[in-house]
Amino acid sequence: MKDRMNNTEEKLKAFERLLDVMDELRAKCPWDREQTLESLRNLTIEETYELADAILDQDLKEIRKELGDLMLHIVFYAKIGSEKGAFDIADVLNGICEKLIFRHPHVFGERKVKDAAEVLGNWEELKLKEGNRSVLSGVPVSLPAMIKAHRIQDKVRAVGFDWDIREQVWDKVTEEIREVRHELNNGQEHEKMEDEIGDLLFSIVNAARLYDVEPETALERTNRKFIKRFKYLESKALEMNRSLKEMSLEEMESIWQEAKSI
Numbered sequence: 001m002k003d004r005m006n007n008t009e010e011k012l013k014a015f016e017r018l019l020d021v022m023d024e025l026r027a028k029c030p031w032d033r034e035q036t037l038e039s040l041r042n043l044t045i046e047e048t049y050e051l052a053d054a055i056l057d058q059d060l061k062e063i064r065k066e067l068g069d070l071m072l073h074i075v076f077y078a079k080i081g082s083e084k085g086a087f088d089i090a091d092v093l094n095g096i097c098e099k100l101i102f103r104h105p106h107v108f109g110e111r112k113v114k115d116a117a118e119v120l121g122n123w124e125e126l127k128l129k130e131g132n133r134s135v136l137s138g139v140p141v142s143l144p145a146m147i148k149a150h151r152i153q154d155k156v157r158a159v160g161f162d163w164d165i166r167e168q169v170w171d172k173v174t175e176e177i178r179e180v181r182h183e184l185n186n187g188q189e190h191e192k193m194e195d196e197i198g199d200l201l202f203s204i205v206n207a208a209r210l211y212d213v214e215p216e217t218a219l220e221r222t223n224r225k226f227i228k229r230f231k232y233l234e235s236k237a238l239e240m241n242r243s244l245k246e247m248s249l250e251e252m253e254s255i256w257q258e259a260k261s262i
Helices: 008-030 028-034 037-056 061-082 089-103 115-128 145-157 165-186 191-212 215-239 249-260
Strands: none
Touching: 008 028, 008 061, 037 061, 037 215, 061 089, 089 115, 115 145, 145 191, 145 215, 165 191, 191 215, 215 249
């Protein structure tokens, strides 16, 4: 198995095979012929989420499968790009290689670094030299809000905009909770309450980052935990020939505590 994984020639043949399959599909399959960069976009997003699910499940077999699906999409986009005369898969691969070499002078050049944090700082500095006007210019607009908040905070940290001591963030979280309660208690306009809750969520994401917790992953684990417990509650109600709407909060809470122990 080890020899097979290290066999560069075999890997190149597998990649060449995918390119050949893509050529055949584009030439002979009615569905594949109709696809455009735009039509593939939502499908790619779906495949990315499926990979994310497999990673959370720690399902290595499913991860391999989903990586294959994403690789197909990359090759598909490159095929369409070549048809437009804009770029091909070689341009894509050479482009990322050149970028990685340029942004890792501590590996491919003479620069010295002491830790990963310095690597990230250098990365953002080099991106500015490439023409980016802001360290935040690389944050996709369409990212989910929680992931975007984490990426924003991570990027500004790389240029020194961060708390001196991570425990200081809890003062900010407490301040934001106080402001949210003030707006809620005083019945201010909805937009103002939304702003304050947004500030609170942003501060909690910041706290998670400072303690090396991925907030999106943490929240998704809680989502899954909640779904599992709620389904248990539903199944117990069904066994009792009861409707959840008919049950008191005390009855549901008792079953919920039971679900937590499973």
